[in-house]
Amino acid sequence: MQFFDIVGQTDTKEFLTRAVQTNHLAHALLFDGPAGSANLALALGLAQYVNCEAKQVNDSCGRCASCQKMQKLVHPDLHFVFPVANLGKGKNSETYLPLWRTFLLERSYRSLPNWLETMGGDNKQGNISAEEARNILQKLSLKAYEGAYKIMIIWLPELMNVTSANALLKVLEEPPAQTLFLLVTNQSDKLLITILSRTQRVAVRAFTDEEVATHLRQQQNLDETTARRIAYLADGNLAEALRLSSQDEKGVGMSQQHAWFAEWMRNCYKQDLTKLVKQADQFDGFPKEKQKGLFEYSIRLYRDLFLWQQGAGELLRLPDEELSFVKNFAKVLTTAHIEHIVADLNEAAYHLERNARAKMILLDLSLTFSRLIKTKLPA
Numbered sequence: 463m464q465f466f467d468i469v470g471q472t473d474t475k476e477f478l479t480r481a482v483q484t485n486h487l488a489h490a491l492l493f494d495g496p497a498g499s500a501n502l503a504l505a506l507g508l509a510q511y512v513n514c515e516a517k518q519v520n521d522s523c524g525r526c527a528s529c530q531k532m533q534k535l536v537h538p539d540l541h542f543v544f545p546v547a548n549l550g551k552g553k554n555s556e557t558y559l560p561l562w563r564t565f566l567l568e569r570s571y572r573s574l575p576n577w578l579e580t581m582g583g584d585n586k587q588g589n590i591s592a593e594e595a596r597n598i599l600q601k602l603s604l605k606a607y608e609g610a611y612k613i614m615i616i617w618l619p620e621l622m623n624v625t626s627a628n629a630l631l632k633v634l635e636e637p638p639a640q641t642l643f644l645l646v647t648n649q650s651d652k653l654l655i656t657i658l659s660r661t662q663r664v665a666v667r668a669f670t671d672e673e674v675a676t677h678l679r680q681q682q683n684l685d686e687t688t689a690r691r692i693a694y695l696a697d698g699n700l701a702e703a704l705r706l707s708s709q710d711e712k713g714v715g716m717s718q719q720h721a722w723f724a725e726w727m728r729n730c731y732k733q734d735l736t737k738l739v740k741q742a743d744q745f746d747g748f749p750k751e752k753q754k755g756l757f758e759y760s761i762r763l764y765r766d767l768f769l770w771q772q773g774a775g776e777l778l779r780l781p782d783e784e785l786s787f788v789k790n791f792a793k794v795l796t797t798a799h800i801e802h803i804v805a806d807l808n809e810a811a812y813h814l815e816r817n818a819r820a821k822m823i824l825l826d827l828s829l830t831f832s833r834l835i836k837t838k839l840p841a
Protein backbone atom coordinates (compact mmCIF):
# COMPACT_ATOMS: atom_id res chain seq x y z
CA MET A 463 0.00 0.00 0.00
CA GLN A 464 1.34 3.43 -0.90
CA PHE A 465 0.35 6.50 1.09
CA PHE A 466 -0.72 7.97 -2.19
CA ASP A 467 -3.63 5.48 -2.35
CA ILE A 468 -5.06 6.67 0.95
CA VAL A 469 -7.44 9.59 0.57
CA GLY A 470 -6.75 12.59 2.87
CA GLN A 471 -4.77 12.11 6.13
CA THR A 472 -2.00 14.42 4.89
CA ASP A 473 -0.72 15.38 8.35
CA THR A 474 -0.43 11.80 9.51
CA LYS A 475 1.38 10.72 6.36
CA GLU A 476 3.82 13.59 6.77
CA PHE A 477 4.39 12.79 10.40
CA LEU A 478 5.18 9.15 9.57
CA THR A 479 7.47 9.76 6.62
CA ARG A 480 9.37 12.44 8.50
CA ALA A 481 9.84 10.13 11.49
CA VAL A 482 11.40 7.54 9.19
CA GLN A 483 13.65 10.05 7.44
CA THR A 484 14.94 11.55 10.65
CA ASN A 485 15.34 8.17 12.35
CA HIS A 486 12.80 9.06 14.98
CA LEU A 487 10.35 6.28 14.37
CA ALA A 488 9.21 4.68 17.64
CA HIS A 489 9.56 0.89 17.70
CA ALA A 490 5.87 0.50 18.51
CA LEU A 491 3.09 2.65 17.08
CA LEU A 492 -0.59 2.57 17.92
CA PHE A 493 -2.83 3.57 15.02
CA ASP A 494 -5.88 4.61 16.94
CA GLY A 495 -8.99 5.32 14.90
CA PRO A 496 -12.63 4.31 14.57
CA ALA A 497 -13.77 1.27 12.57
CA GLY A 498 -13.53 1.90 8.84
CA SER A 499 -10.98 4.68 9.24
CA ALA A 500 -7.56 4.78 7.59
CA ASN A 501 -5.76 3.21 10.56
CA LEU A 502 -5.00 -0.16 8.96
CA ALA A 503 -4.21 1.37 5.57
CA LEU A 504 -1.77 3.81 7.20
CA ALA A 505 -0.03 0.95 9.01
CA LEU A 506 0.29 -0.92 5.71
CA GLY A 507 1.58 2.25 4.05
CA LEU A 508 4.22 2.72 6.76
CA ALA A 509 5.27 -0.95 6.59
CA GLN A 510 5.89 -0.57 2.88
CA TYR A 511 7.64 2.77 3.32
CA VAL A 512 10.18 1.69 5.93
CA ASN A 513 11.37 -1.25 3.84
CA CYS A 514 11.21 0.45 0.44
CA GLU A 515 14.56 0.36 -1.34
CA ALA A 516 13.98 3.62 -3.22
CA LYS A 517 12.06 5.80 -0.76
CA GLN A 518 10.83 9.17 -1.90
CA VAL A 519 10.20 12.02 0.47
CA ASN A 520 6.44 11.42 0.69
CA ASP A 521 5.95 7.83 -0.27
CA SER A 522 7.38 4.43 -1.08
CA CYS A 523 8.37 3.87 -4.70
CA GLY A 524 5.83 1.12 -5.40
CA ARG A 525 8.20 -0.62 -7.81
CA CYS A 526 11.22 -2.01 -5.97
CA ALA A 527 11.36 -5.70 -5.03
CA SER A 528 10.38 -4.91 -1.44
CA CYS A 529 7.40 -2.77 -2.46
CA GLN A 530 6.14 -5.43 -4.82
CA LYS A 531 6.16 -8.06 -2.09
CA MET A 532 4.61 -5.66 0.40
CA GLN A 533 1.85 -4.85 -2.03
CA LYS A 534 1.01 -8.53 -2.35
CA LEU A 535 1.38 -8.90 1.44
CA VAL A 536 3.92 -11.70 0.94
CA HIS A 537 7.04 -9.89 2.15
CA PRO A 538 8.85 -12.38 4.44
CA ASP A 539 9.44 -9.66 7.05
CA LEU A 540 5.79 -8.67 7.24
CA HIS A 541 3.85 -10.51 9.94
CA PHE A 542 0.21 -10.27 10.90
CA VAL A 543 -1.70 -11.01 14.04
CA PHE A 544 -5.48 -10.62 13.91
CA PRO A 545 -8.57 -11.93 15.67
CA VAL A 546 -10.09 -15.20 14.55
CA ALA A 547 -13.42 -16.70 15.47
CA ASN A 548 -12.88 -19.68 17.67
CA LEU A 549 -13.56 -22.30 15.04
CA GLY A 550 -11.42 -25.08 16.39
CA LYS A 551 -8.55 -25.85 18.69
CA GLY A 552 -5.08 -24.89 17.63
CA LYS A 553 -6.23 -22.38 15.04
CA ASN A 554 -4.65 -18.94 15.11
CA SER A 555 -3.98 -16.17 12.62
CA GLU A 556 -1.33 -18.34 10.93
CA THR A 557 -4.07 -20.80 9.91
CA TYR A 558 -6.06 -18.05 8.25
CA LEU A 559 -3.19 -16.15 6.68
CA PRO A 560 -4.00 -17.01 3.03
CA LEU A 561 -7.64 -15.99 3.54
CA TRP A 562 -6.54 -12.83 5.36
CA ARG A 563 -4.29 -11.84 2.46
CA THR A 564 -7.08 -12.26 -0.08
CA PHE A 565 -9.41 -10.35 2.20
CA LEU A 566 -7.03 -7.40 2.59
CA LEU A 567 -5.91 -7.36 -1.02
CA GLU A 568 -9.48 -7.04 -2.15
CA ARG A 569 -9.86 -3.90 0.01
CA SER A 570 -7.63 -2.26 2.59
CA TYR A 571 -10.51 -0.79 4.57
CA ARG A 572 -12.07 -3.51 6.64
CA SER A 573 -14.08 -4.00 9.78
CA LEU A 574 -14.37 -6.90 12.19
CA PRO A 575 -17.86 -7.94 11.00
CA ASN A 576 -16.48 -8.08 7.40
CA TRP A 577 -13.70 -10.37 8.54
CA LEU A 578 -15.84 -12.66 10.70
CA GLU A 579 -18.26 -13.05 7.82
CA THR A 580 -15.40 -13.91 5.46
CA MET A 581 -14.13 -16.49 7.94
CA GLY A 582 -17.57 -18.02 8.13
CA GLY A 583 -17.80 -17.22 11.81
CA ASP A 584 -20.33 -14.41 11.55
CA ASN A 585 -22.29 -15.40 14.63
CA LYS A 586 -19.18 -15.86 16.70
CA GLN A 587 -16.94 -13.45 18.46
CA GLY A 588 -13.47 -12.87 17.19
CA ASN A 589 -10.51 -12.78 19.52
CA ILE A 590 -6.75 -13.10 19.59
CA SER A 591 -6.38 -16.31 21.53
CA ALA A 592 -3.76 -17.58 23.94
CA GLU A 593 -2.42 -19.76 21.12
CA GLU A 594 -1.37 -16.57 19.43
CA ALA A 595 1.26 -15.78 22.06
CA ARG A 596 3.47 -18.60 20.86
CA ASN A 597 2.94 -17.50 17.29
CA ILE A 598 4.04 -13.93 18.13
CA LEU A 599 7.18 -15.04 19.94
CA GLN A 600 8.08 -17.50 17.21
CA LYS A 601 7.77 -14.93 14.47
CA LEU A 602 9.85 -12.44 16.40
CA SER A 603 12.66 -14.89 17.01
CA LEU A 604 13.29 -14.95 13.26
CA LYS A 605 15.90 -12.59 11.93
CA ALA A 606 14.76 -10.07 9.35
CA TYR A 607 15.14 -11.87 6.05
CA GLU A 608 15.67 -9.15 3.58
CA GLY A 609 14.10 -5.94 4.78
CA ALA A 610 15.57 -3.26 6.95
CA TYR A 611 12.81 -3.96 9.44
CA LYS A 612 10.83 -6.90 10.61
CA ILE A 613 7.29 -5.68 10.96
CA MET A 614 4.43 -7.05 12.99
CA ILE A 615 1.00 -5.60 12.34
CA ILE A 616 -1.47 -6.44 15.07
CA TRP A 617 -5.02 -5.74 13.99
CA LEU A 618 -7.46 -5.05 16.84
CA PRO A 619 -5.16 -5.73 19.82
CA GLU A 620 -8.14 -4.87 22.06
CA LEU A 621 -9.40 -8.37 21.30
CA MET A 622 -6.31 -10.05 22.71
CA ASN A 623 -6.78 -12.55 25.45
CA VAL A 624 -4.73 -11.99 28.61
CA THR A 625 -2.00 -14.50 27.76
CA SER A 626 -1.31 -13.07 24.34
CA ALA A 627 -1.54 -9.49 25.65
CA ASN A 628 1.11 -10.34 28.23
CA ALA A 629 3.33 -11.96 25.63
CA LEU A 630 3.04 -8.81 23.56
CA LEU A 631 3.78 -6.65 26.56
CA LYS A 632 6.93 -8.62 27.24
CA VAL A 633 8.25 -8.08 23.73
CA LEU A 634 7.31 -4.40 23.81
CA GLU A 635 9.31 -4.03 27.02
CA GLU A 636 12.35 -5.67 25.51
CA PRO A 637 11.91 -5.11 21.82
CA PRO A 638 14.04 -7.19 19.47
CA ALA A 639 16.37 -5.11 17.29
CA GLN A 640 15.06 -3.70 14.00
CA THR A 641 11.51 -4.73 14.75
CA LEU A 642 8.54 -2.49 14.26
CA PHE A 643 5.21 -3.11 15.96
CA LEU A 644 2.19 -1.52 14.35
CA LEU A 645 -0.91 -1.91 16.49
CA VAL A 646 -4.15 -0.99 14.77
CA THR A 647 -7.00 -0.38 17.18
CA ASN A 648 -10.62 0.74 17.09
CA GLN A 649 -10.93 0.87 20.88
CA SER A 650 -7.75 2.00 22.56
CA ASP A 651 -9.60 2.42 25.87
CA LYS A 652 -9.82 -1.37 26.07
CA LEU A 653 -6.06 -1.87 25.87
CA LEU A 654 -3.88 -2.53 28.90
CA ILE A 655 -2.41 0.72 30.21
CA THR A 656 0.99 -0.94 30.12
CA ILE A 657 0.61 -1.57 26.38
CA LEU A 658 -0.59 1.99 25.80
CA SER A 659 2.38 3.41 27.66
CA ARG A 660 4.83 1.49 25.47
CA THR A 661 3.44 2.61 22.15
CA GLN A 662 3.40 5.95 20.42
CA ARG A 663 -0.16 6.89 19.61
CA VAL A 664 -1.05 8.02 16.11
CA ALA A 665 -4.57 9.43 16.22
CA VAL A 666 -6.51 8.65 13.06
CA ARG A 667 -9.78 10.51 12.60
CA ALA A 668 -12.81 9.14 10.77
CA PHE A 669 -13.02 9.94 7.08
CA THR A 670 -15.15 12.90 6.10
CA ASP A 671 -18.11 12.36 3.75
CA GLU A 672 -16.14 14.19 1.10
CA GLU A 673 -13.20 11.78 1.45
CA VAL A 674 -15.43 8.70 1.37
CA ALA A 675 -17.19 10.00 -1.75
CA THR A 676 -13.85 10.80 -3.40
CA HIS A 677 -12.57 7.29 -2.72
CA LEU A 678 -15.75 5.76 -4.13
CA ARG A 679 -15.53 7.88 -7.26
CA GLN A 680 -11.82 7.37 -7.88
CA GLN A 681 -11.32 3.77 -6.80
CA GLN A 682 -14.75 2.26 -7.41
CA ASN A 683 -15.76 4.38 -10.38
CA LEU A 684 -19.08 5.34 -8.84
CA ASP A 685 -20.97 8.33 -10.14
CA GLU A 686 -21.18 11.47 -8.02
CA THR A 687 -24.76 10.95 -6.78
CA THR A 688 -24.31 7.33 -5.75
CA ALA A 689 -20.96 8.11 -4.13
CA ARG A 690 -22.47 10.92 -2.10
CA ARG A 691 -25.47 8.87 -1.06
CA ILE A 692 -23.30 5.98 0.12
CA ALA A 693 -20.95 8.37 1.91
CA TYR A 694 -23.94 9.78 3.76
CA LEU A 695 -25.10 6.33 4.87
CA ALA A 696 -21.63 5.15 5.86
CA ASP A 697 -20.94 7.98 8.32
CA GLY A 698 -17.19 8.17 7.77
CA ASN A 699 -16.71 4.39 7.85
CA LEU A 700 -15.03 3.50 4.57
CA ALA A 701 -15.27 -0.26 5.21
CA GLU A 702 -19.04 0.16 5.47
CA ALA A 703 -19.12 2.40 2.39
CA LEU A 704 -17.33 -0.26 0.37
CA ARG A 705 -19.66 -2.96 1.64
CA LEU A 706 -22.64 -0.84 0.60
CA SER A 707 -21.13 -0.14 -2.80
CA SER A 708 -20.55 -3.85 -3.44
CA GLN A 709 -24.18 -4.49 -2.52
CA ASP A 710 -25.11 -1.80 -4.96
CA GLU A 711 -23.22 -3.65 -7.68
CA LYS A 712 -25.12 -6.82 -6.85
CA GLY A 713 -28.30 -4.95 -7.67
CA VAL A 714 -29.45 -4.07 -4.18
CA GLY A 715 -29.83 -0.60 -5.63
CA MET A 716 -28.52 1.90 -3.10
CA SER A 717 -29.05 4.62 -5.65
CA GLN A 718 -32.77 3.92 -5.88
CA GLN A 719 -33.39 3.66 -2.16
CA HIS A 720 -34.52 7.21 -1.77
CA ALA A 721 -36.98 7.09 -4.67
CA TRP A 722 -38.56 3.94 -3.26
CA PHE A 723 -38.71 5.34 0.27
CA ALA A 724 -40.13 8.70 -0.83
CA GLU A 725 -42.87 6.98 -2.80
CA TRP A 726 -43.72 4.76 0.16
CA MET A 727 -44.07 7.79 2.44
CA ARG A 728 -46.13 9.68 -0.14
CA ASN A 729 -48.48 6.71 -0.47
CA CYS A 730 -48.82 6.49 3.31
CA TYR A 731 -49.52 10.20 3.52
CA LYS A 732 -52.20 9.98 0.84
CA GLN A 733 -53.53 6.75 2.40
CA ASP A 734 -53.49 5.23 -1.07
CA LEU A 735 -54.24 1.62 -0.23
CA THR A 736 -54.03 0.29 -3.80
CA LYS A 737 -50.55 1.66 -4.25
CA LEU A 738 -49.47 0.53 -0.78
CA VAL A 739 -50.53 -3.06 -1.52
CA LYS A 740 -48.65 -2.90 -4.79
CA GLN A 741 -45.57 -1.61 -3.04
CA ALA A 742 -45.79 -4.39 -0.44
CA ASP A 743 -45.85 -6.94 -3.28
CA GLN A 744 -42.83 -5.31 -4.83
CA PHE A 745 -41.02 -5.28 -1.47
CA ASP A 746 -41.78 -8.97 -1.04
CA GLY A 747 -39.93 -9.70 -4.26
CA PHE A 748 -36.72 -7.88 -3.26
CA PRO A 749 -33.72 -9.83 -1.99
CA LYS A 750 -33.49 -9.90 1.79
CA GLU A 751 -30.40 -7.66 1.83
CA LYS A 752 -32.28 -5.01 -0.08
CA GLN A 753 -35.27 -5.23 2.26
CA LYS A 754 -32.98 -4.81 5.26
CA GLY A 755 -31.17 -1.96 3.54
CA LEU A 756 -34.45 -0.12 2.95
CA PHE A 757 -35.41 -0.34 6.62
CA GLU A 758 -31.97 0.82 7.70
CA TYR A 759 -32.24 3.68 5.26
CA SER A 760 -35.70 4.66 6.54
CA ILE A 761 -34.54 4.63 10.15
CA ARG A 762 -31.57 6.75 9.21
CA LEU A 763 -33.69 9.35 7.46
CA TYR A 764 -36.16 9.58 10.32
CA ARG A 765 -33.29 10.04 12.73
CA ASP A 766 -32.10 12.96 10.63
CA LEU A 767 -35.62 14.33 10.43
CA PHE A 768 -35.66 14.24 14.23
CA LEU A 769 -32.36 16.16 14.38
CA TRP A 770 -33.75 18.72 11.98
CA GLN A 771 -36.73 19.28 14.23
CA GLN A 772 -34.50 19.70 17.25
CA GLY A 773 -32.88 22.57 15.42
CA ALA A 774 -29.74 20.59 14.68
CA GLY A 775 -30.23 21.03 10.95
CA GLU A 776 -26.67 22.13 10.48
CA LEU A 777 -25.59 18.65 11.55
CA LEU A 778 -27.22 17.11 8.53
CA ARG A 779 -25.03 16.15 5.64
CA LEU A 780 -27.93 15.05 3.50
CA PRO A 781 -27.83 14.70 -0.27
CA ASP A 782 -30.30 17.02 -2.04
CA GLU A 783 -33.29 14.71 -2.48
CA GLU A 784 -33.13 13.54 1.12
CA LEU A 785 -32.88 17.10 2.32
CA SER A 786 -36.05 18.14 0.54
CA PHE A 787 -37.88 15.12 2.00
CA VAL A 788 -36.74 16.09 5.49
CA LYS A 789 -37.83 19.70 5.01
CA ASN A 790 -41.28 18.70 3.70
CA PHE A 791 -42.05 16.03 6.27
CA ALA A 792 -40.79 18.20 9.11
CA LYS A 793 -43.89 20.33 8.48
CA VAL A 794 -46.25 17.37 8.89
CA LEU A 795 -44.70 15.29 11.66
CA THR A 796 -44.00 16.01 15.29
CA THR A 797 -41.31 14.48 17.47
CA ALA A 798 -43.91 12.09 18.90
CA HIS A 799 -44.76 10.86 15.38
CA ILE A 800 -41.10 10.27 14.60
CA GLU A 801 -40.42 8.35 17.80
CA HIS A 802 -43.38 6.14 17.01
CA ILE A 803 -42.27 5.54 13.44
CA VAL A 804 -38.68 4.75 14.35
CA ALA A 805 -39.81 2.29 17.04
CA ASP A 806 -42.08 0.56 14.49
CA LEU A 807 -39.32 0.43 11.89
CA ASN A 808 -36.92 -1.12 14.38
CA GLU A 809 -39.48 -3.72 15.32
CA ALA A 810 -40.17 -4.46 11.65
CA ALA A 811 -36.44 -4.90 11.01
CA TYR A 812 -36.33 -7.33 13.94
CA HIS A 813 -39.17 -9.44 12.51
CA LEU A 814 -37.65 -9.35 9.04
CA GLU A 815 -34.41 -10.68 10.47
CA ARG A 816 -36.38 -13.57 11.94
CA ASN A 817 -37.91 -14.43 8.60
CA ALA A 818 -41.43 -13.12 9.02
CA ARG A 819 -43.17 -12.60 5.67
CA ALA A 820 -41.82 -9.37 4.17
CA LYS A 821 -45.10 -8.47 2.48
CA MET A 822 -47.07 -8.63 5.72
CA ILE A 823 -44.45 -6.64 7.60
CA LEU A 824 -44.50 -3.83 5.06
CA LEU A 825 -48.26 -3.76 4.71
CA ASP A 826 -48.67 -3.63 8.45
CA LEU A 827 -46.21 -0.75 8.70
CA SER A 828 -47.87 1.08 5.81
CA LEU A 829 -51.29 0.95 7.46
CA THR A 830 -49.88 2.05 10.81
CA PHE A 831 -48.02 4.95 9.23
CA SER A 832 -51.02 6.04 7.14
CA ARG A 833 -53.11 6.33 10.28
CA LEU A 834 -50.33 7.81 12.38
CA ILE A 835 -49.41 10.58 9.97
CA LYS A 836 -53.00 11.84 10.01
CA THR A 837 -53.27 11.64 13.80
CA LYS A 838 -52.57 14.82 15.70
CA LEU A 839 -49.87 14.22 18.24
CA PRO A 840 -48.29 16.76 20.61
CA ALA A 841 -45.11 18.36 19.31
Ligand SMILES: [Zn+2]
Pocket residue numbers: 513514515516517522523524525526527528529
Ligand atom coordinates in the same frame (compact mmCIF):
# COMPACT_ATOMS: atom_id res chain seq x y z
ZN1 LIG B 1 9.96 0.65 -3.05
